[in-house]
Amino acid sequence: xxxxxxxxxxxxxxxxxxxxxxxxxxxxxxxxxxxxxxxxxxxxxxxxxxxxxxxxxxxxxxxxxxxxxxxxxxxxxxxxxxxxxxxxxxxxxxxxxxxxxxxxxxxxxxxxxxxxxxxxxxxxxxxxxxxxxxxxxxxxxxxxxxxxxxxxxxxxxxxxxxxxxxxxxxxxxxxxxxxxxxxxxxxxxxxxx
Amino acid sequence: xxxxxxxxxxxxxxxxxxxxxxxxxxxxxxxxxxxxxxxxxxxxxxxxxxxxxxxxxxxxxxxxxxxxxxxxxxxxxxxxxxxxxxxxxxxxxxxxxxxxxxxxxxxxx
Ligand SMILES: [Zn+2]
Numbered sequence: 001x002x003x004x005x006x007x008x009x010x011x012x013x014x015x016x017x018x019x020x021x022x023x024x025x026x027x028x029x030x031x032x033x034x035x036x037x038x039x040x041x042x043x044x045x046x047x048x049x050x051x052x053x054x055x056x057x058x059x060x061x062x063x064x065x066x067x068x069x070x071x072x073x074x075x076x077x078x079x080x081x082x083x084x085x086x087x088x089x090x091x092x093x094x095x096x097x098x099x100x101x102x103x104x105x106x107x108x109x110x111x112x113x114x115x116x117x118x119x120x121x122x123x124x125x126x127x128x129x130x131x132x133x134x135x136x137x138x139x140x141x142x143x144x145x146x147x148x149x150x151x152x153x154x155x156x157x158x159x160x161x162x163x164x165x166x167x168x169x170x171x172x173x174x175x176x177x178x179x180x181x182x183x184x185x186x187x188x189x190x191x192x193x
Numbered sequence: 194x195x196x197x198x199x200x201x202x203x204x205x206x207x208x209x210x211x212x213x214x215x216x217x218x219x220x221x222x223x224x225x226x227x228x229x230x231x232x233x234x235x236x237x238x239x240x241x242x243x244x245x246x247x248x249x250x251x252x253x254x255x256x257x258x259x260x261x262x263x264x265x266x267x268x269x270x271x272x273x274x275x276x277x278x279x280x281x282x283x284x285x286x287x288x289x290x291x292x293x294x295x296x297x298x299x300x301x302x
Contacts, residue, residue: 054202054203055202055203055204068255069201069202069255069256069257070201070202070255070257127206127207127209127210141204142202142253142254142255143210143253143254144209144210144253149253
C-alpha cells in the first residue's frame with residue numbers, strides 16, 4: 001500500500017501563531033436523519049465519541065463526531081481506519097436511507113497554535129466571533145476563510161484545527177501564514193500587541 | 194452588513210457567509226399553465242421599499258436554505274424562518290404588523 005501524502009508535505013509557518021499542515025486524517029461524511037437511533041448508533045460505534053449536539057464536536061481519543069448540518073455528521077478516525085469505518089457504517093445502516101463516504105483524500109487539515117494569537121489569525125479571515133466567550137473547545141464552526149469554505153474547532157484552549165478542501169490547501173496555508181505574519185498583531189482579543 | 198440568524202444551524206451569519214436566493218414564496222407555474230401565469234412566475238418580482246420576504250442560503254456554513262423577513266429601507270430583520278413554508282408564518286406577520294402597521298406584500302398583510 002502506498003503512503004498517503006498530504007498536499008503540502010507538512011508545511012509549517014511560525015509567526016504570531018504557529019501554522020502546521022497535519023498528516024492526512026480519516027474523514028467520513030455521514031448524511032441522513034440525525035434523529036434516528038440507528039444512525040446515531042453507527043456513528044458512535046465508529047468513534048466511541050458521544051453523538052454531537054447542533055454545532056458541536058465530540059472527541060474520544062483521536063476519533064471524533066462533528067455536527068456539520070441538520071443532516072450531516074463528520075466522522076473522524078485515523079487515516080488508515082477510514083475505509084473500514086465507512087464500510088462498517090454502511091453495513092449497520094443497510095436498511096436505513098443514508099450516505100457514508102470516505103472523503104479523507106478530499107481534505108487537508110491544519111493546526112493553529114498560540115492561544116489568543118491563533119484566535120486573532122482566524123478572526124482576520126473568517127466572519128465569526130472568535131472571542132473566548134463566544135467560541136471554545138467543543139464547538140465546530142463551518143464558515144469561509146477569505147474566498148474558500150473551511151471548518152474549524154479547538155482541541156484545547158490554545159489550539160485550533162481547521163479543515164479545507166485539499167485542492168485549496170496551498171491557498172489556505174498562505175492565507176493563514178500572511179494573517180500570522182510577525183508585525184501583524186491587532187491585539188483585538190487583548191494579548192499585548 | 195446584513196446579519197441573519199440561520200434557523201437550520203443557529204449561527205448569526207454575516208452576509209459574507211450567505212448567498213441570496215431572490216424573492217420568497219414564489220408559486221411555480223409549469224407546463225399547461227397560462228402564458229400570463231408562467232410569465233409572472235418567471236419574471237414578475239416584488240421590489241418593495243419596506244417589508245420584504247426573501248430566500249437565503251447559508252452557503253458558507255451548514256449549506257441549507259431558509260427564509261428571511263426584513264425591511265429593505267432600514268435593513269431591520271424581523272425574523273428568519275424555515276425554508277419548508279409556502280407563506281410567512283402568522284406570528285411573524287403579527288410581529289411585522291406591530292412595527293409596520295398597515296404593511297402589505299403581494300396579497301399578504
Ligand atoms: Zn446554517
